[in-house]
Amino acid sequence: MSITSLLIANRGEIACRIIRTAKARGIRTVAVYSDADANAQHVLLADQAVHIGGAAATDSYLKGEVILQAALDSGAQAIHPGYGFLSENADFAEAVQKAGLIFVGPDPDAIREMGEKDNAKALMEKAGVPVVPGYYGDNQDVEHLAAEAARVGYPVLIKAVAGGGGKGMRRVDDAADFADALGAAQREAKSAFGNDRVLIEKYVLNPRHIEVQVFGDRHGKAIHLYERDCSLQRRHQKVVEEAPAPGMSEDVRAAMTTAATNAVKAINYVGAGTIEFIADGSGPLRPDGFWFMEMNTRLQVEHPVTEQVTGLDLVGLQLAVAAGGQLPDTPPLQGHAIEVRLYAENPEKKFLPSTGPLHGLELAQGPGLRVDSGVLEGDAVTMFYDPMIAKLIGFGANRDAARQQLIAGLGRSFVAGPKANIPFLIAALSHDGFAAGAFDTGFIEDHQADLINGATADEVQQALLVAAATRLRAEDASNSADPWAASHGFRVSGLPGLRSFVFAFGKDDHTLDVSFDGAGVYRLGDTILRIVDGAIIVDGVKIVSSCRVAGDSYYVGLNGRTIELVAQHPFAADGFEEGGAATSAILAPMPGKVISLAVKAGDKVKAGQQLGVLEAMKMEHSLTAPTAVEVEAVPVAPGDQVDEGAVLIKFVDEESA
Numbered sequence: 001m002s003i004t005s006l007l008i009a010n011r012g013e014i015a016c017r018i019i020r021t022a023k024a025r026g027i028r029t030v031a032v033y034s035d036a037d038a039n040a041q042h043v044l045l046a047d048q049a050v051h052i053g054g055a056a057a058t059d060s061y062l063k064g065e066v067i068l069q070a071a072l073d074s075g076a077q078a079i080h081p082g083y084g085f086l087s088e089n090a091d092f093a094e095a096v097q098k099a100g101l102i103f104v105g106p107d108p109d110a111i112r113e114m115g116e117k118d119n120a121k122a123l124m125e126k127a128g129v130p131v132v133p134g135y136y137g138d139n140q141d142v143e144h145l146a147a148e149a150a151r152v153g154y155p156v157l158i159k160a161v162a163g164g165g166g167k168g169m170r171r172v173d174d175a176a177d178f179a180d181a182l183g184a185a186q187r188e189a190k191s192a193f194g195n196d197r198v199l200i201e202k203y204v205l206n207p208r209h210i211e212v213q214v215f216g217d218r219h220g221k222a223i224h225l226y227e228r229d230c231s232l233q234r235r236h237q238k239v240v241e242e243a244p245a246p247g248m249s250e251d252v253r254a255a256m257t258t259a260a261t262n263a264v265k266a267i268n269y270v271g272a273g274t275i276e277f278i279a280d281g282s283g284p285l286r287p288d289g290f291w292f293m294e295m296n297t298r299l300q301v302e303h304p305v306t307e308q309v310t311g312l313d314l315v316g317l318q319l320a321v322a323a324g325g326q327l328p329d330t331p332p333l334q335g336h337a338i339e340v341r342l343y344a345e346n347p348e349k350k351f352l353p354s355t356g357p358l359h360g361l362e363l364a365q366g367p368g369l370r371v372d373s374g375v376l377e378g379d380a381v382t383m384f385y386d387p388m389i390a391k392l393i394g395f396g397a398n399r400d401a402a403r404q405q406l407i408a409g410l411g412r413s414f415v416a417g418p419k420a421n422i423p424f425l426i427a428a429l430s431h432d433g434f435a436a437g438a439f440d441t442g443f444i445e446d447h448q449a450d451l452i453n454g455a456t457a458d459e460v461q462q463a464l465l466v467a468a469a470t471r472l473r474a475e476d477a478s479n480s481a482d483p484w485a486a487s488h489g490f491r492v493s494g495l496p497g498l499r500s501f502v503f504a505f506g507k508d509d510h511t512l513d514v515s516f517d518g519a520g521v522y523r524l525g526d527t528i529l530r531i532v533d534g535a536i537i538v539d540g541v542k543i544v545s546s547c548r549v550a551g552d553s554y555y556v557g558l559n560g561r562t563i564e565l566v567a568q569h570p571f572a573a574d575g576f577e578e579g580g581a582a583t584s585a586i587l588a589p590m591p592g593k594v595i596s597l598a599v600k601a602g603d604k605v606k607a608g609q610q611l612g613v614l615e616a617m618k619m620e621h622s623l624t625a626p627t628a629v630e631v632e633a634v635p636v637a638p639g640d641q642v643d644e645g646a647v648l649i650k651f652v653d654e655e656s657a
């Protein structure tokens, strides 16, 4: 029996990804969508789409009953949960099966058994799989947990048993910090998973995250599809993933994949899963130097790298297994693939998510590149969901070829509107340590200064020329119909055709005096700017760039970096200083909830001092003092919901004080 109609209980790139395979197999697809996603790509791609509720995930993508009803009403035979949302919700899987539909995933019991990290560890220990030493018990008393942490030995890692996505996790190096870290982990866990139970693990030094893709079928077969290295992380969240793992030897691979397939067999697992290991990266990988962390009972974000090196379609395999089909043998490993997660976030501002309309979106295509995306130019990144824009995957015969493809592809990609992490990703992939394969999960934190860089003066200069050319080109186009209205011969200051453009970059204004020199040729001081068939040529050199204009903002893309220039109007009122509030107050960078405040009016604080915690997008963000300053007022209280831009802490204005 095969599946002929499928409801996809997800959104974004993974919904689009699943629809692609379903379509290729002639399966009818049903999308579900929230208020925020009425025109989203997954909705447009599917054969049918069902509205399931409000924008917040809790009102839509997490509403199991509503989604199940949508499947029944639309005549879908099976439900694919994607990743996140309901993908690891055993009750949902069970309800789907009870309704007589196929859940494209493991049996509810397997999800349940593996869903809590403590239980999963106990099971794996029984199956002979090495696990990280630690405390996985029921007693959640602060004193008891602290005593267990001391027994395990510092540094330790506190982890939410229901955890995922690095949430509810804290590393503690010193017993004195244990209680605070525990409180933060429990709060984060409670708000993200509704369960604040934690476990304590030995923190493995120089850790590398290496996971094995596994599959089981209903005929008792268990296979592995090699490993992925996901060690490049930020705050325990994966940023770059690759297959195979750098420095992997045949004997370590054999030990790891055998442990992983044993784990699958031990629980009669059916479907796609991932066994995550933490490996000792202080030297070469060893057959006795890796330990089970957890099992994910679903498709992973990083599954494309496995597809690239095995030639298999993992969604296709999931559908085949769900329909009762048999698994193939593990195919040979071919080449190397590296994936990056392209996020709408601002690395220069502590990676804060950045939302809004995508005025521009160009994702590089070409040989050796794969793009998995769920948005197009004109769509928006909203605060309701994960701000991932796309995944870019580079592949080739070996690691260096894959890496070069990906770096080049990122350099040809462009995001206008929300800030994007492309320059950061390029810097990480280009770093000598990464190129050499010598990295652990601390890599990004250890090399922050090398990886996060603003635009150089040269780049700003080039961007100004691109913006000026874009403006001239637009004026040309709008004037060409009416030769009498042509602006290039226009006199402003007595010189023929002299024009002045002013663009602001951050707080700095840049003036460009442009004179017309002949058709498509302009002079800016000593620089000759030519616009030929839309191409911009500066002193004979073609500038490869993208540009989008939205209101007064000119978004110029150069080598993967987007530089936002704001056109200034010569006679506009003066005195509005953008970002002027930054040092006089701390504003909420996005909507969120105030968790705690450590200061009150009259307190004098030091630069960098932690003043409070805001929870937004299910993560806690520290509020830190920008400079040494005195607190004037704290207009909010713990528990308050605040809008983006709300004043959280106001400082005494130095100048007026």
Ligand code: ADP
Residues within 6 Å of the ligand: 132, 157, 159, 163, 164, 165, 166, 167, 169, 201, 202, 203, 204, 205, 207, 209, 233, 236, 237, 276, 278, 293, 294, 441
């Ligand atoms: P989550 O389910 O929240 O993703 P994981 O248990 O998968 O949590 O761990 C996430 C990441 O945290 C790992 O990839 C690794 O970088 C780090 N980590 C987890 N356990 C340990 C450990 N015992 N020692 C060192 N690092 C760890």
